[in-house]
Amino acid sequence: MKKKEVPQDKSNLESANFKELCYAVDDNGEYTTERSSGWEPKTVALNNAIEEINERIEDAKKRVIAGETSPIEYYMELHKMDVGILASYVGFWQWKVKRHFRPSVFRKLSHKTLNNYAEVFEISVEELQNISK
Amino acid sequence: MEIDFTHHQSAHCENGVVSNLMKHNGFSVSEPMVFGIGSGLLFCYIPLLKVNHAPVITYRAMPGHIFKKFAKRTGVKMKREKFSNPKDAKARLDENLEKNNPVGLQVGVYNLVYFPDEYRFHFNAHNMVVYGKENNRYLISDPVMENVTSLSEKELEKVRFAKGAFAPKGHMYYPIAFPEKLELEKAIVKGIKDTCKAMLAPVSFVGVKGIHKIAALIRKWPKKKGIKTANHYLGQVVRMQEEIGTGGGGFRYIYAAFLQEAGKLLGNEKLIKLSKEMTDIGDLWRDFALEASRIYKNRSAQTDSYNKVADQLDHIADLEKVFFKKLKKAI
Numbered sequence: 001m002k003k004k005e006v007p008q009d010k011s012n013l014e015s016a017n018f019k020e021l022c023y024a025v026d027d028n029g030e031y032t033t034e035r036s037s038g039w040e041p042k043t044v045a046l047n048n049a050i051e052e053i054n055e056r057i058e059d060a061k062k063r064v065i066a067g068e069t070s071p072i073e074y075y076m077e078l079h080k081m082d083v084g085i086l087a088s089y090v091g092f093w094q095w096k097v098k099r100h101f102r103p104s105v106f107r108k109l110s111h112k113t114l115n116n117y118a119e120v121f122e123i124s125v126e127e128l129q130n131i132s133k
Numbered sequence: 134m135e136i137d138f139t140h141h142q143s144a145h146c147e148n149g150v151v152s153n154l155m156k157h158n159g160f161s162v163s164e165p166m167v168f169g170i171g172s173g174l175l176f177c178y179i180p181l182l183k184v185n186h187a188p189v190i191t192y193r194a195m196p197g198h199i200f201k202k203f204a205k206r207t208g209v210k211m212k213r214e215k216f217s218n219p220k221d222a223k224a225r226l227d228e229n230l231e232k233n234n235p236v237g238l239q240v241g242v243y244n245l246v247y248f249p250d251e252y253r254f255h256f257n258a259h260n261m262v263v264y265g266k267e268n269n270r271y272l273i274s275d276p277v278m279e280n281v282t283s284l285s286e287k288e289l290e291k292v293r294f295a296k297g298a299f300a301p302k303g304h305m306y307y308p309i310a311f312p313e314k315l316e317l318e319k320a321i322v323k324g325i326k327d328t329c330k331a332m333l334a335p336v337s338f339v340g341v342k343g344i345h346k347i348a349a350l351i352r353k354w355p356k357k358k359g360i361k362t363a364n365h366y367l368g369q370v371v372r373m374q375e376e377i378g379t380g381g382g383g384f385r386y387i388y389a390a391f392l393q394e395a396g397k398l399l400g401n402e403k404l405i406k407l408s409k410e411m412t413d414i415g416d417l418w419r420d421f422a423l424e425a426s427r428i429y430k431n432r433s434a435q436t437d438s439y440n441k442v443a444d445q446l447d448h449i450a451d452l453e454k455v456f457f458k459k460l461k462k463a464i
Contacts, residue, residue, distance in 0.1 A: 001381055001382065001412070001415060001416060006381075012251040012252070013249060015249050016249040018279050018280075019279065020144070020377045020378075021142050021143060021277070021380065022144065022381045022386070023144060023165070023380040023381060023386035023387050023389070023390050024381070024386065030393070031165070031389065031393050031394070031408075035142075035279070036381075039375065040426070041371060041422045041423050041425070041426030042372060042375040045368035045369070045372045045429065046251055046252075046372060048364070048365070048368050048429055049185060049365070049368060049369070049372065050251055052185075052365055080243070080253075080254055081255060081297075082183075084298075085296065085297040085298075088296035088297055089296045
């Protein structure tokens with residue numbers, strides 16, 4: 001890549017007001033660095049990934065309202081986690097976390113367990129129990 | 134207190150931390166030099182791990198390995214510590230700052246408040262330097278950022294004790310002893326040999342073979358997983374390749390910069406020529422990313438277009454196979 005070809009496309013970096021460093025060659029073929037504001041192919045990939053996450057969050061929300069899963073799954077998606085990551089944050093086995101997705105099990109969870117989840121999601125136990133709040 | 138520490142922006146966090154800590158201790162070592170000596174370049178498909186519900190490919194060595202190999206090959210002694218208790222981790226950090234010793238930290242990105250929201254994923258192999266503490270805020274030199282920043286005690290604890298794959302567990306590291314004179318020549322040769330070995334490894338998911346493997350998977354994804362998932366997977370491949378920190382082209386440009394610098398240092402014309410070749414290969418990786426982005430941008434791709442990008446990868450793999458064989462002989 002030539003220094004003058006380092007892409008300067010619009011990207012999500014703008015919001016944080018920073019540019020990333022790329023390596024490129026100057027006119028004499030010498031390696032140097034150049035800041036880049038972004039490159040469209042990866043901005044599209046990132047935006048698609050975010051869209052995908054938002055779809056997952058929406059889907060989880062619908063299923064919570066329909067009584068098919070517990071709010072824990074919704075908050076897990078909201079925090080871009082999967083079961084493995086959530087399990088390691090709350091310190092439970094993955095099968096246990098999955099069990100807590102069942103609304104009937106969720107309703108009977110102790111305050112302590114609920115608090116465990118609430119702390120990880122940085123919300124109150126009430127917010128955990130009622131996702132519309 | 135604030136330690137007199139100079140922040141230099143780098144492409145990749147781990148190289149950047151090493152390069153900045155070396156410079157702080159009076160040894161001028163560039164980012165590409167750290168990357169090359171530490172054998173940072175790699176291609177590896179990790180079959181059992183999924184991130185963001187998509188397969189994981191890495192274009193670089195495992196977190197921490199660049200630093201470890203660089204230190205060993207140059208004779209720099211490193212101290213590394215992990216903690217089970219955040220309190221101990223904080224105490225050891227404060228102790229080092231008291232002693233005017235800036236340290237490297239491994240952290241998770243998800244709770245890194247100064248990162249743009251869109252970039253905050255559960256990725257735990259980010260690196261930064263802490264170079265002081267003022268009004269209970271830690272002074273942070275994050276190599277990928279243009280400028281220095283700061284984090285509160287709580288914010289820093291959160292990122293040091295992020296959970297999930299590669300959990301940092303408060304991981305802290307810093308050099309404790311240096312050789313009298315830094316002799317890079319032997320270290321460069323070792324670094325290059327190691328990279329050639331990895332890229333030519335007879336393992337189906339590593340190096341050149343790994344690139345062929347991914348090409349084969351890309352051909353299968355649309356039929357096996359459906360267009361939506363295939364595009365999600367393909368997007369993740371491009372993101373891993375071009376993410377902040379790669380310097381572009383899946384680290385190929387940083388590696389080319391290293392070969393150029395190494396060639397001059399060793400007086401080896403072959404390396405300088407190979408640097409140009411690596412740049413061309415990097416351009417092909419960029420072309421692949423561009424072509425792939427056309428697929429997931431339109432969302433209604435035909436199997437043909439997947440085959441086309443897979444062909445591009447197969448071509449790159451063939452070129453890299455020849456390249457690393459030549460590189461092995463050049464030193």
